[in-house]
Amino acid sequence: MLPSREVRRYNPRILFSGEIWATMEQPIYLDSHSTTSCDPRVIDVMLPMFHESFGNAASRTHTFGWAAEAHVEQARGNVARLIGGDPSEIVFTSGATESNNLAVRGVADAYSRKGRHLVTCATEHPSVLDSFHRLERSGWTTTILPVNSKGHFDIDALEQALNRETVLVSLMYANNETGVVNPVEKAGHLCHERGILFHCDATQAAAWLPIDVEKMQIDLLSLTAHKMYGPKGAGALYVRRRSPRVRLTPLIDGGGHEKGMRSGTLNTAGIAGFGEAARIAVEEKADDSERVRILRDRLADGILKGLKDAWINGDMETRLPNNLNLALGNVNGEALPGHMRELAVSSGSACSSALPHPSHVLKAMGLDDELAHSSIRFGLHRFTTDEDISTAIEVTLRAVSTLREQDPHPPPHKDHRP
Numbered sequence: 001m002l003p004s005r006e007v008r009r010y011n012p013r014i015l016f017s018g019e020i021w022a023t024m025e026q027p028i029y030l031d032s033h034s035t036t037s038c039d040p041r042v043i044d045v046m047l048p049m050f051h052e053s054f055g056n057a058a059s060r061t062h063t064f065g066w067a068a069e070a071h072v073e074q075a076r077g078n079v080a081r082l083i084g085g086d087p088s089e090i091v092f093t094s095g096a097t098e099s100n101n102l103a104v105r106g107v108a109d110a111y112s113r114k115g116r117h118l119v120t121c122a123t124e125h126p127s128v129l130d131s132f133h134r135l136e137r138s139g140w141t142t143t144i145l146p147v148n149s150k151g152h153f154d155i156d157a158l159e160q161a162l163n164r165e166t167v168l169v170s171l172m173y174a175n176n177e178t179g180v181v182n183p184v185e186k187a188g189h190l191c192h193e194r195g196i197l198f199h200c201d202a203t204q205a206a207a208w209l210p211i212d213v214e215k216m217q218i219d220l221l222s223l224t225a226h227k228m229y230g231p232k233g234a235g236a237l238y239v240r241r242r243s244p245r246v247r248l249t250p251l252i253d254g255g256g257h258e259k260g261m262r263s264g265t266l267n268t269a270g271i272a273g274f275g276e277a278a279r280i281a282v283e284e285k286a287d288d289s290e291r292v293r294i295l296r297d298r299l300a301d302g303i304l305k306g307l308k309d310a311w312i313n314g315d316m317e318t319r320l321p322n323n324l325n326l327a328l329g330n331v332n333g334e335a336l337p338g339h340m341r342e343l344a345v346s347s348g349s350a351c352s353s354a355l356p357h358p359s360h361v362l363k364a365m366g367l368d369d370e371l372a373h374s375s376i377r378f379g380l381h382r383f384t385t386d387e388d389i390s391t392a393i394e395v396t397l398r399a400v401s402t403l404r405e406q407d408p409h410p411p412p413h414k415d416h417r418p
């Protein structure tokens with residue numbers, strides 16, 4: 001585990017100057033479902049890749065190429081170890097968006113003669129849902145499982161959705177907005193009993209929960225480095241090679257890198273950093289989870305004890321240890337971020353094409369637009385401190401009571417509690 005001095009050092013707003021720790025006028029970073037800062041140990045591994053080991057990992061004729069390749073293979077081993085796979089089953093990509101597209105569209109193309117039906121869930125990441133929608137436009141049938149108010153799909157509904165035409169089921173391990181954890185092992189077994197391939201987007205779980213592709217019967221699994229203290233632009237897709245051997249049509253053709261599944265010169269620095277992040281996760285995620293869960297629970301208690309009309313979005317029992325997602329009633333959601341400037345958090349509105357629209361995840365759980373807009377997501381991380389949590393409680397309580405006094409919002413929403 002990082003010594004607490006190092007935890008403080010790499011908290012983005014705490015500076016060590018001479019003898020004292022000083023807090024910068026920077027918000028407290030609590031948005032780690034969007035991205036995390038790089039762990040200092042990751043940066044140490046990456047920097048030499050830009051000037052010493054800068055070779056092209058595909059260059060076979062000199063030491064620069066061999067050194068780069070050695071770093072890539074070491075990283076491949078560490079990523080494989082993180083998920084219980086074999087290094088030969090790891091395909092490096094640019095991140096989880098690409099991995100999800102490659103898994104869904106690549107499998108669909110390679111298996112379209114078996115059948116043309118796919119299954120996923122309403123709360124998946126847009127890179128899975130939009131891949132499904134693209135396939136629907138070219139004639140595929142899809143089942144998009146609904147979720148209940150706690151964010152869970154019904155496992156019986158999954159079973160009933162499977163038929164002889166079903167080629168692939170894609171379900172995430174943990175949700176990026178609510179942190180709700182899916183029963184992936186059960187889903188994996190249901191699929192394998194029927195000879196159906198199972199893809200799991202484990203992007204959010206990788207830094208916190210155990211992953212074992214054998215035990216969980218996962219055939220394809222997506223990861224990204226930048227949600228586990230690695231750099232942006234590096235990710236991986238695990239592709240099972242034995243029982244069954246999964247076939248994939250690549251999205252990107254070219255020099256045949258990554259066993260032909262993903263051509264293009266490898267992002268060696270990013271991959272080396274990803275490998276180090278994976279190595280650290282294997283060693284430290286159990287400790288990180290335990291420590292951060294306590295902080296998260298204190299955050300939840302502190303806010304909920306001090307506020308009326310505030311509810312937790314999603315099941316608190318099966319949830320990532322670093323996530324808290326709160327619905328705040330009687331608050332003008334648009335004004336909320338402006339009153340919480342000391343905190344870097346996300347709201348329940350996603351901004352695409354300039355227009356904020358309510359989160360599809362919260363809507364799928366039955367929240368109305370109003371309550372989705374006035375929801376906030378806290379994402380804690382390895383470098384979160386006790387002081388961060390005290391400030392976060394204070395700021396949130398103050399912001400909500402100020403807003404409720406200033407702008408006593410009528411309560412238009414129905415109580416969404418289950």
Ligand SMILES: *Cc1c(COP(=O)(O)O)cnc(C)c1O
Nearest residue numbers: 095096097125176201203204224
């Ligand atoms: C962030 C995220 C992605 C996309 O990953 P990128 O590497 O940013 O493309 C996919 N799935 C989940 C669950 C995520 O949280």
